[in-house]
Every structure is written in C-alpha cells, then in structure tokens.
Amino acid sequence: MHFIPEKLDDYVVAHSENEPELLQQLTRETFRKILQPRMSSGPYQGRVLSMISKLINPKYILEIGTFTGYSTLCLAEGLQQNGTVDTIDINEELFDFQRVFFDKSQYGTQIVQHLGNALEVIPELNKTFDLVFIDADKDNYVNYFNLIIDKLNPGGIILSDNVLWSGKVIETLNPKDKMTTAVLEYNTLLKEDKRVETVVLPIRDGLTISRSI
Ligand SMILES: C[S@@+](CC[C@H](N)C(=O)[O-])C[C@H]1O[C@@H](n2cnc3c(N)ncnc32)[C@H](O)[C@@H]1O
Numbered sequence: 001m002h003f004i005p006e007k008l009d010d011y012v013v014a015h016s017e018n019e020p021e022l023l024q025q026l027t028r029e030t031f032r033k034i035l036q037p038r039m040s041s042g043p044y045q046g047r048v049l050s051m052i053s054k055l056i057n058p059k060y061i062l063e064i065g066t067f068t069g070y071s072t073l074c075l076a077e078g079l080q081q082n083g084t085v086d087t088i089d090i091n092e093e094l095f096d097f098q099r100v101f102f103d104k105s106q107y108g109t110q111i112v113q114h115l116g117n118a119l120e121v122i123p124e125l126n127k128t129f130d131l132v133f134i135d136a137d138k139d140n141y142v143n144y145f146n147l148i149i150d151k152l153n154p155g156g157i158i159l160s161d162n163v164l165w166s167g168k169v170i171e172t173l174n175p176k177d178k179m180t181t182a183v184l185e186y187n188t189l190l191k192e193d194k195r196v197e198t199v200v201l202p203i204r205d206g207l208t209i210s211r212s213i
Helices: 006-014 021-033 043-056 070-076 092-104 118-124 138-151 165-170 178-192
Strands: 060-064 084-089 111-115 129-134 152-161 196-201 207-212
Touching: 006 043, 021 043, 021 070, 021 092, 043 070, 043 129, 043 152, 043 207, 060 070, 060 118, 060 138, 070 084, 070 092, 070 129, 084 092, 084 118, 092 111, 118 138, 129 138, 138 152, 138 178, 165 178, 178 196, 178 207
Parallel strands: 060 084, 060 129, 084 111, 129 152
Antiparallel strands: 152 207, 196 207
16 A cells, blocks of 8 residues: 555655565565465565664564564564564464564564464463554454553553555445444544554554553
8 A cells, every 4th residue: 555656655665774685585485375465564664663663672562463474573673682572363374484484583582473363362461561563353453452551561652554444544434344444443542542642654554653651
C-alpha cells in the first residue's frame, strides 16, 4: 500500500537504510515456500521497525503475529544485550521456518517462539514489556490491547500494523465488513484511551505508535 505518490515513495526507500542480507534471504524463502508471502513486513517497514526498536532499546519485546519472522528480526535489532523477544503465532507450519532464520541471526537465543492463539498465550506470559508489536488478526486488536495494556512498562510502546486498512478506514462502511469495523473500533480506542498517547503514521498500510502514560 502506497499512500504517497510512487515516485516519492521510491525516493523515500532509496534514501533509507538497505535491507540486511539475511532478511533478503528470508524474503526470498518466504516467497518460495510460504502461502500469502505478502503478509511479511517489507524492507522499508522493516527498517522503520528496526529504527523504532533501536530508539527504544527495549529489554522485553512482545510480538503478536510472527509469520515467517521478518518483523521479529527487525525488532530484535534494537534489543538490549540480555533482552528477549517473545513472539506468538497460531500457525504451526511456520514454526520451523522461523527458527531456521532466528538461528541464522545473532538473536537466536534471545527469541522465544510461542505457538498458539495469542488470546490464550498472552495471559500466560509472566513478564512486562517495553515494546509490543501487534500484527495478527485485526478483529482481535481491541482484545490484544486489553490484554497487554497492564503488561506494558511505564513509557512502554505499542506498535499496531495495518491501521489504515488499505484506506478503507475513510470509505463508506459496509456494516458486513467485519475487518474494517474492527480496525475503526481499534483506532478509536487508541485515540480515546487515557492510558496511552497515540500517533498514526501513514507508513505502508498504516502503523500506529502508542506510548503508555
Ligand atoms: C500479517 S502476519 C504477521 C507478519 C509479521 N509480523 C511480519 O511482519 O513479518 C499475521 C500473522 O498472525 C498470525 N495469527 C492470526 N491470528 C492469530 C492468533 N489469534 N494468534 C496468534 N497468531 C495469529 C497468522 O498466522 C500470521 O502468521
């Protein structure tokens, strides 16, 4: 999804950090072996996630929606030396693929994979987090927020992906469109909930940064 003219978007990408070699390899393998490869964060959003993580320098990261591990590795780039990423995905077919790439990276021992429904896994995590990335089923974003808000450290950050939902958030809503309804509800919650301050960034499909206050 490009919300700015394509030429300008090309310029933005050309003047941003290059994608590391391992992530190029991960993308090639994702396209060769995995269904719906476009679910992966692309190179530009990946560099944005990496940069945000480096600015925060988190000790504990939680990711909801691992897919093939692209965003996991981008977020791990900002980890403190003894920090960890807990990453959750419901699709067991992705588990071994993720591990191969995690272990090829320098963050292998710092990344903990959780296989299962995030709604059930999150309550079992006895940790609080400095950075949470929500990038799974949109109709549960509100539920994920409610599960993680009390697990955020003071000043902790929630990044939420796909919040502009291909621009559908400003189109006339078809009441049968459950996904768009869910994204609209989530965006309103982030704007109104007094426990966070929020800015929406028009990056790719929309990325929101919410900071706990
Ligand atoms: C858009 S992909 C994640 C992409 C990944 N964050 C990246 O940028 O490379 C969404 C993932 O969420 C997972 N997912 C969907 N519903 C889930 C649930 N209830 N619990 C855990 N994972 C879920 C899917 O299996 C899929 O791999």
